Amino acid sequence: MASNPGMTPDQIALIKATVPVLVQHGNTITTVFYRNMLAAHPELNTVFNTSDQVNGRQPRALAGALYAYASHIDDLGALSSAVELICNKHASLYIKADDYNIVGKYLLEAMGEVLGAALTPEIHDAWGAAYWQLANIMIGREKQLYEHAEGWTDWRDFKIVNKVKESEEITSFYLAPVDEKPLPAFKPGQYISIQTEVPTLKYPQARQYSLSDEPKPDYYRISVKRELGLNSAAASAATNPGYISNVLHDTRNIGDTIKVSHPYGDFFLSPADSETGNPIVLISAGVGVTPLTSMLNTLVSKSLESRKLHFIHGARSEGLRAFKKHISELSKQHPSIQTTFFTSHPSEGEKEGVDYDHAGRVDLSKLKDQDLFLDDAKTDYYICGPGMFMTDIESALKAKGVGADRIKMELFGTGGVPH
Ligand SMILES: Cc1cc2nc3c(=O)[nH]c(=O)nc-3n(C[C@H](O)[C@H](O)[C@H](O)COP(=O)(O)OP(=O)(O)OC[C@H]3O[C@@H](n4cnc5c(N)ncnc54)[C@H](O)[C@@H]3O)c2cc1C
Ligand code: HEM
Known part of the structure; x- marks a missing residue:
C-alpha cells in the first residue's frame, strides 16, 4: 500500500495519540454510527446484516478495523491482508464508491456525539483525512475487483x-x-x-x-x-x-x-498448491467443510495422483456430517488422499474405528506427524470452522513448527479469526 500523501505529519501523530480513545470508546462510536446511519438511510438495512447489528458483531468489527488502522497509520502495509478481506466482502455486497460519503459523514458525526469536546477541530480534521485515506485505498481495491468481474458488477x-x-x-x-x-x-x-x-x-x-x-x-x-x-x-x-x-x-x-454476486474472497487454494504437487492438509469442523470440499474436488478433477492430501473433519455426529460418503469415495479412488473423521457427540450405535476415526473434537495430537506432512516444508494447511476451533488448530500447528504463512483460515462471520 502507498504511504499517505493526504495526511500531514501532525495529523498522523494526532491519530496515533487517539488510539487509547478508540480502545475505550471505539465500540460505542461504531454502535452510535450504525444506529444513526441506518435511521437516516433505512435503505441500507438491505445492505447490512441485521443480525450482526443486533448481536453487535458488525460494530465490533468496524471498531476493530479503526483501531488497527489508527495503530498502523504510519505502517499501512501491515493492514494489507485485513483490507483485502474487507474489500472482498464489500465487493461481494456491491458497495459503491459513493457509499463511502455516507459512512464517512456518520462516522465523524458519531465521534463528535460520543467524544464531545474531546474531539477538537484538529482531531476531527485529522480523522476526516484519515478516513478518506483509508476509504480511497478501499475504493481503489474494490474498483479493481469489479474490473476483474468481466461486466458482472451487480446482483x-x-x-x-x-x-x-x-x-x-x-x-x-x-x-x-x-x-x-x-x-x-x-x-x-x-x-x-x-x-x-x-x-x-x-x-x-x-x-x-x-x-x-x-x-x-x-x-x-x-x-x-x-x-x-x-x-x-x-x-x-x-x-x-x-x-x-x-x-x-x-x-x-x-x-x-x-x-x-460474483465470487470473491481472500481464502483460496494458492496458485502454487493448484499447479504443483505440494502436500495439502484440509482441516474443518461442521459446515466449514464447504470451501475445503471445493478445494478437494478441484484438486481431484486435475487428477494430481501423486499429491499427498489429508482431509480432516470434525462433526458432532455422523448424521450431522455433510459429504462424508463423497470424501470417503474419493479417498478410496485416490490412494494419496487420506481422511480422518472426528466425532464429538456420537449418536447411539455410532462406533469409533467403524463409523468415525476418533471420538472427540478435532485434535491434531491424535495424528502422527507424518500424517500432517510436517516433514515437508511446502505443506500448506487450510482451516475452516468456528473461530475458537481455528485458533486452537493454528496454535497446535505452530507448536509443531508450521510457519504462519502456511496456515490459511476462513471465518464464516464478521470481524476476522479471533487471536
Ligand atoms: C466467507 C463466508 C463463507 C460462508 N460460507 C458458508 C457456508 O458455506 N455454509 C453456511 O451454512 N454458512 C456459511 N457462512 C455463514 C453465512 O453467511 C450466514 O452467516 C449463516 O448462514 C447464518 O445466516 P442466517 O441469516 O441464517 O443467520 P443470521 O440471521 O445472520 O443469524 C446469525 C446468528 O445470530 C443469531 N441471532 C440472530 N438474531 C439474533 C438476535 N436478535 N439476538 C441474538 N442472536 C441472534 C442467530 O441465532 C444465528 O445463530 C459463510 C460466511 C462467510 C462470511
Ligand atoms: C473506510 C470505511 C470502511 C471500513 C473501515 C469498513 C470496515 C468493515 C469491516 C471491518 C467489515 C467486516 C469485514 C469482515 O470481517 O467480514 C465490513 C463489512 C461490511 N461493510 Fe464496511 N467498511 C467501510 C466502508 C463501508 C461502506 C461505505 C459500506 C456501504 C455502505 C460498507 C458496508 C459493509 C457491509 C454491508 C459489510 C458486511 C456486514 C456484515 O456482514 O455484517 N462498509 N466493513
Whole structure:
C-alpha cells in the first residue's frame, strides 16, 4: 500500500495519540454510527446484516478495523491482508464508491456525539483525512475487483436448479444463471453472496456462502447449514433462528430465483498448491467443510495422483456430517488422499474405528506427524470452522513448527479469526 500523501505529519501523530480513545470508546462510536446511519438511510438495512447489528458483531468489527488502522497509520502495509478481506466482502455486497460519503459523514458525526469536546477541530480534521485515506485505498481495491468481474458488477438473477440434503442440517443449492451465460471460474475456497427477501423483516438480506464444488461453467453450488440459534451465547437466540439459512431451507425451492454476486474472497487454494504437487492438509469442523470440499474436488478433477492430501473433519455426529460418503469415495479412488473423521457427540450405535476415526473434537495430537506432512516444508494447511476451533488448530500447528504463512483460515462471520 502507498504511504499517505493526504495526511500531514501532525495529523498522523494526532491519530496515533487517539488510539487509547478508540480502545475505550471505539465500540460505542461504531454502535452510535450504525444506529444513526441506518435511521437516516433505512435503505441500507438491505445492505447490512441485521443480525450482526443486533448481536453487535458488525460494530465490533468496524471498531476493530479503526483501531488497527489508527495503530498502523504510519505502517499501512501491515493492514494489507485485513483490507483485502474487507474489500472482498464489500465487493461481494456491491458497495459503491459513493457509499463511502455516507459512512464517512456518520462516522465523524458519531465521534463528535460520543467524544464531545474531546474531539477538537484538529482531531476531527485529522480523522476526516484519515478516513478518506483509508476509504480511497478501499475504493481503489474494490474498483479493481469489479474490473476483474468481466461486466458482472451487480446482483445477478440465479435459479435454484437442484436442492440436495447433505446432512441433518446442511442442504446444497445448485444455482444456475437465469441469463444462461457461462459462469466465470472462481478460486476454490471463495464464496458468493446471495440476496433474498426475508418476510419477517420485510426487506431482503445478503449472506456469504462458500462455493462447495469445483468451478463449473453452468452452475454454482452452495451448501447451507440451518442456523437454529440454539448454540448462541445470547439468551434471546433460541427465539431468533438465523434469517437467511431458514428462509433458504424452508421456502426456497427448485425453480425459485435469488440474487447472486460474483465470487470473491481472500481464502483460496494458492496458485502454487493448484499447479504443483505440494502436500495439502484440509482441516474443518461442521459446515466449514464447504470451501475445503471445493478445494478437494478441484484438486481431484486435475487428477494430481501423486499429491499427498489429508482431509480432516470434525462433526458432532455422523448424521450431522455433510459429504462424508463423497470424501470417503474419493479417498478410496485416490490412494494419496487420506481422511480422518472426528466425532464429538456420537449418536447411539455410532462406533469409533467403524463409523468415525476418533471420538472427540478435532485434535491434531491424535495424528502422527507424518500424517500432517510436517516433514515437508511446502505443506500448506487450510482451516475452516468456528473461530475458537481455528485458533486452537493454528496454535497446535505452530507448536509443531508450521510457519504462519502456511496456515490459511476462513471465518464464516464478521470481524476476522479471533487471536
Ligand atoms: C466467507 C463466508 C463463507 C460462508 N460460507 C458458508 C457456508 O458455506 N455454509 C453456511 O451454512 N454458512 C456459511 N457462512 C455463514 C453465512 O453467511 C450466514 O452467516 C449463516 O448462514 C447464518 O445466516 P442466517 O441469516 O441464517 O443467520 P443470521 O440471521 O445472520 O443469524 C446469525 C446468528 O445470530 C443469531 N441471532 C440472530 N438474531 C439474533 C438476535 N436478535 N439476538 C441474538 N442472536 C441472534 C442467530 O441465532 C444465528 O445463530 C459463510 C460466511 C462467510 C462470511
Ligand atoms: C473506510 C470505511 C470502511 C471500513 C473501515 C469498513 C470496515 C468493515 C469491516 C471491518 C467489515 C467486516 C469485514 C469482515 O470481517 O467480514 C465490513 C463489512 C461490511 N461493510 Fe464496511 N467498511 C467501510 C466502508 C463501508 C461502506 C461505505 C459500506 C456501504 C455502505 C460498507 C458496508 C459493509 C457491509 C454491508 C459489510 C458486511 C456486514 C456484515 O456482514 O455484517 N462498509 N466493513
